[in-house]
Amino acid sequence: MSWVQSAVNSPLPSGAVVGGQDSDGTVIYVGRAYHSGDLLPAKIIPQKQAAYVSYNGYEVFVQNYEVLCGDNYMWVSSGYGQVPEGSVPGGRSSDGEVLFIGRASFEGSLTPGKIHPSHQCLYVPYDGQERNFQNYEVLVQKPEEDCCSCCCCSWITTNVRNRLPKNPVVAGKDSDGSAIYVGRAWHNEELFPAKVISARNACYITVDGKEVFVENFDILTGTGFSWVTAQNGEVPDGSVQGGKLKDGTILYVGRVTHEGSLTPGKIVPPHHCMYIAFNGDEKRFMKYETLVKQGCDCANCGCVCQCPYTLAKFKDKINGRPSRFISLIPILPFMLGNQGKSGFKVDIQNNKITAYFFFKFITLAHMKSSRLLVHTVYCHFKSTWVRAGIRGKIPRNAIYGGHDLEGNTIYIGRVKVGESILPCSIIPFKRIAYTTYKGLTIFEEEYDVLCGDTYHWIPARDGEAPEGSLIGGKTAKGENIFVGRVAYKSAVLVGMIVPSEGCLLVSIEGKEECFKEYDVAVLKYREGCVCCTIS
Known part of the structure; x- marks a missing residue:
């Protein structure tokens, strides 16, 4: 933790911690200042050459202050004067009580202020007055080292001019190939999932049918996430909450393929769909993927892990x-x-x-x-390979793999080609099953189709496949082949991950194409409250 001395007419120190934004969108940073014998958390607005503290019912201007700097912080929801372990102390009252740094949304702003535990509330300086809130977010310092690399995550407050923090969660890519990250942003006192495109210094949310640009946002960081297929507003256990409306509706993070992009957006369960911001408009989808957090059942963090090889x-x-x-x-x-x-x-x-x-x-x-x-x-595994063919019906619980350019559903299958067993794509509507072999597309009339509900998709690259990845076959030399998929134009295509090839191989228009980045199907272990029991 680092506090840097500064003043309203001085440049902002490097690494200043963003606290929120004013009603006009101006960035607010976290600070502290002395006033009337108290050391108080302050809101610093460099663009307005101003800094304010909250004191005795009023918003008080201060000329000199200290700025909090660093990048190892996150905001955690709390209320009624409560602060979690690791909360950042931002000052001390004249009677010795420690004051903590919090923030709340008010009249289109996201304003930092002081949490006064004995008063059971947060006070923020706004428009000349001291406003109090019983529900708020607390600034918390993350541990120096994560307790477990597979599960730690946090929302980091930043803006479009700053560099990305460490380990941002990738959501997909724009139509031009630019990476899109998972974010969230405030708008009119509501919190929405956001798409962050750092290459363009841009962040967008979808509100009332329109794509809205926002300058300040939180970006999701960490590891241990996966994307799970869902539809009609449904969200599986462990889905990541990306926002909340004034009426209390929780919004979740989802993504879809659209016009060559793989774009994140908001899942609104009461609307039975998800929305994305795209080319100035709000687009609606019934089928999508949900961002799901894998836990880590370790003694330090107490969340539930879906990987049996962790602590x-x-x-x-x-x-x-x-x-x-x-x-x-x-x-x-x-x-x-x-x-x-x-x-x-x-x-x-x-x-x-x-x-x-x-x-x-x-x-x-x-x-x-x-x-x-x-x-x-x-462990209650619920998946198996079922023998089928193009002339018969697809089993009712066949596992969804993606969809082709026309929107037809692709299921996961496997076929035998020569001495190899290879993953294949099954499209019942077209009555075809095909795979890629030695650079060509091979069609088969009979196949095994994967059935069940215990797989999800995890990003990977360069032929890598994490523990628990779905083995869809073997080469003639005995090398395991894993099942993967990739977004291609408006499609999500299933293919095979061959580690020795260092990529995902997919059949596209009769040819074999290689992709270095892809998603891999991973067995969803249902431990603890997820679905398996330990005795």
């Missing part, structure tokens, strides 16, 4: 002692083949391990006092 939290009921949580790394990753619902037993150095499974998975074990203590993971 796990278990109840220790050894020798009848009260339950407590212990952290341990999964070991003994047994792949059970066709064990199905049957149990199995394994002896390791005279220690007996017994585990029971619904389907193939792993056990997690912990050594203590020369005894091997076993915890069983029950």
Whole structure:
């Protein structure tokens, strides 16, 4: 944390923390200043050569102040004088009470001020007066190191003139190929999901049928996100909240392909659809992808993880002692083949391990006092490969993979070509199934179609496939091939990820095309409250 001395007629220090924006869109930065024996959080507006604090019912102009600088902060919702751990102290009253930095939206502004815990509210200076709010956001300093690289995320306040923060979440790309990032922005006291295009110094939201440019916004940062197919205003568990309307409606982050772009926008559940901002207008879609947060079931952050190879939290009921949580790394990753619902037993150095499974998975074990203590993971897998053909009907629970240029649904399949088993695209409306092989498009009449509901899509590149990626086949040499997809013009096309090729191979207009960046289908492990149980 760094406070830099400055004044209204001095240039703004580098790395100043953005606190919000004034009603006219002018950027407000976070500061603090002395007044009448108090050290008070301040709002700094360099473009107006002004800084203000809130004191005794009034907005008070101050000439000299300190500016908060750095990039390791985030805003967390709170209220009634409460502040979470890590909240940034912005001052101290004359009687010794610590004051924290908060902000609230008011009359088209997003204004920082002082959280006064004993008063159970936030005060902000606005239009000559001191305004109080019981609900607000608190400025929190993030830890030096994330507790787990797979789950940490935050909203970082910035504006179109600043550089992107570390690890911004990519939502897609514009029609010209420019990357689009996930953001959110305030407009008329409502918070909306936003599309951020840093290459153009631009950020847009969609409001009342129009695309609206905004200068100040929050950008989502972190890892552990994926995109899950949904429709009709539905959002799966773990969907990322990107905003909130005055009536309390929660808005979620979604994305769709449109005119060669892959554009994020707002999912409005009561409207049974999602909207995007595009070429000045608001576009409406019934089918879309939802941004979903994967958790990390580690002892430090307490969220739920969908990856079995991360740290796990278990109840220790050894020798009848009260339950407590212990952290341990999964070991003994047994792949059970066709064990199905049957149990199995394994002896390791005279220690007996017994585990029971619904389907193939792993056990997690912990050594203590020369005894091997076993915890069983029950994983309810709901996907399988079903034999089918172009003359028959597609199974009802076939997994959606994307859509072609005409908007026809593509399902995920696999076929045997020579000595290889290859992922394929199935388009029931056209009665075709095809894959790419040695640079050409190969059509097949019979195939296996993937059925179930336990896959989501995670961005990857250069032939990489994360743990849990869907294996859609094997080359003649035994190399695993994974299932991926890519946005192409107005389509989302399914293809094969061949690690040794370093890319995703897709059949387009009879030819094999290579894409370095793509999404990969990953098994959605349903642990904890997601859907699997640990005993």
